[in-house]
Amino acid sequence: xxxxxxxxxxxxxxxxxxxxxxxxxxxxxxxxxxxxxxxxxxxxxxxxxxxxxxxxxxxxxxxxxxxxxxxxxxxxx
Amino acid sequence: xxxxxxxxxxxxxxxxxxxxxxxxxxxxxxxxxxxxxxxxxxxxxxxxxxxxxxxxxxxxxxxxxxxxxxxxxxxxxxxxxxxxxxxxxxxxxxxxxxxxxxxxxxxxxxxxxxxxxxxxxxxxxxxxxxxxxxxxxxxxxxxxxxxxxxxxxxxxxxxxxxxxxxxxxxxxxxxxxxxxxxxxxxxxxxxxxxxxxxxxxxxxxxxxxxxxxxxxxxxxxxxxxxxxxxxxxxxxxxxxxxxxxxxxxxxxxxxxxxxxxxxxxxxxxxxxxxxxxxxxxxxxxxxxxxxxxxxxxxxxxxxxxxxxxxxxxxx
Numbered sequence: 338x339x340x341x342x343x344x345x346x347x348x349x350x351x352x353x354x355x356x357x358x359x360x361x362x363x364x365x366x367x368x369x370x371x372x373x374x375x376x377x378x379x380x381x382x383x384x385x386x387x388x389x390x391x392x393x394x395x396x397x398x399x400x401x402x403x404x405x406x407x408x409x410x411x412x413x414x
Numbered sequence: 415x416x417x418x419x420x421x422x423x424x425x426x427x428x429x430x431x432x433x434x435x436x437x438x439x440x441x442x443x444x445x446x447x448x449x450x451x452x453x454x455x456x457x458x459x460x461x462x463x464x465x466x467x468x469x470x471x472x473x474x475x476x477x478x479x480x481x482x483x484x485x486x487x488x489x490x491x492x493x494x495x496x497x498x499x500x501x502x503x504x505x506x507x508x509x510x511x512x513x514x515x516x517x518x519x520x521x522x523x524x525x526x527x528x529x530x531x532x533x534x535x536x537x538x539x540x541x542x543x544x545x546x547x548x549x550x551x552x553x554x555x556x557x558x559x560x561x562x563x564x565x566x567x568x569x570x571x572x573x574x575x576x577x578x579x580x581x582x583x584x585x586x587x588x589x590x591x592x593x594x595x596x597x598x599x600x601x602x603x604x605x606x607x608x609x610x611x612x613x614x615x616x617x618x619x620x621x622x623x624x625x626x627x628x629x630x631x632x633x634x635x636x637x638x639x640x641x642x643x644x645x646x647x648x649x650x651x652x653x654x655x656x657x658x659x660x661x662x663x664x665x666x667x668x669x670x671x672x673x674x675x676x677x678x679x680x681x682x683x684x685x686x687x688x689x690x691x692x693x694x695x696x697x698x699x700x701x702x703x704x705x706x707x708x709x710x711x712x713x714x715x716x717x718x719x720x721x722x723x724x725x726x727x728x729x
Contacts, residue, residue, distance in 0.1 A: 380668065
């Protein structure tokens with residue numbers, strides 16, 4: 338396998354932040370939602386965590402290939 | 415994580431255990447209905463106006479007020495003479511126009527009459543137009559103008575609709591933040607106006623405000639909207655400036671994450687002393703409530719703050 342092919346196989350986790358309207362791509366090496374929130378420094382009280390159409394709780398396992406959305410629970414004024 | 419009731423996949427972990435979609439929806443609706451009945455927020459003869467913005471809190475308050483009215487009235491009764499949604503269109507470009515469309519759609523889908531009041535119609539100018547003029551003469555910030563006019567119009571329209579109760583979407587987070595802010599600034603007299611049924615004195619020209627979501631956190635309400643399929647998009651008012659509240663919110667969320675139940679405890683401790691605070695305010699020598707000479711709104715001077723702001727604008 339050439340180096341280029343090896344690079345293409347690396348999958349990053351996509352995390353969409355609703356409030357900031359931006360998507361993060363990160364290499365997630367831990368296991369749970371709780372660890373993800375800790376890594377990106379987001380308080381679990383301020384977001385609903387969704388994978389596809391499934392609502393996740395803090396101890397749910399997630400992987401690098403997942404698309405995660407963090408919906409903001411705070412109203413904007 | 416499994417639901418404590420049925421072992422299905424949980425959607426939320428609460429202080430007393432985790433719940434699945436079905437049991438969370440039941441838990442949330444029961445909590446709102448218990449709040450309404452415990453504090454007698456709505457009774458059978460009430461005519462209810464819901465102050466709505468199209469955001470998560472007001473959509474939930476509107477939907478569950480309708481459901482509660484259906485529960486206490488004959489299901490077949492037409493609720494049109496008992497329930498109206500009211501939105502104030504301040505005229506904030508790229509913000510209110512979007513939530514107004516969401517609310518129109520929601521009311522259409524749920525068969526709820528929607529009344530729209532606007533700053534443009536009532537004051538001759540949108541907030542976007544009025545703010546620079548008033549700010550130049552008084553230094554007032556947009557939220558000070560908007561808040562006064564919104565409160566004035568909500569009460570005037572609710573009165574015109576002959577509403578006996580006015581529902582707002584204030585939730586556990588809003589209330590616990592205000593209690594802490596008032597405590598930190600020693601504004602005890604202002605806190606006396608809080609509670610599920612707000613205000614201290616009754617006045618026939620003032621429609622009683624009630625908060626059915628008093629014990630619901632923002633997180634619970636956002637999840638309820640998501641699970642019920644209500645269209646709620648995050649939008650931020652372009653004028654938002656709330657540094658002190660934002661700091662208090664962050665502090666309370668940090669405490670809640672570390673010590674679950676903190677916000678509910680703040681509310682419950684406050685409710686224990688609230689009757690004493692209200693009584694203390696009633697015992698004080700205070701000014702009689704007048705009616706504004708311009709709009710007949712209850713106020714402490716001859717002209718209310720809303721009409722004073724209107725007079726600043728060119729005729």
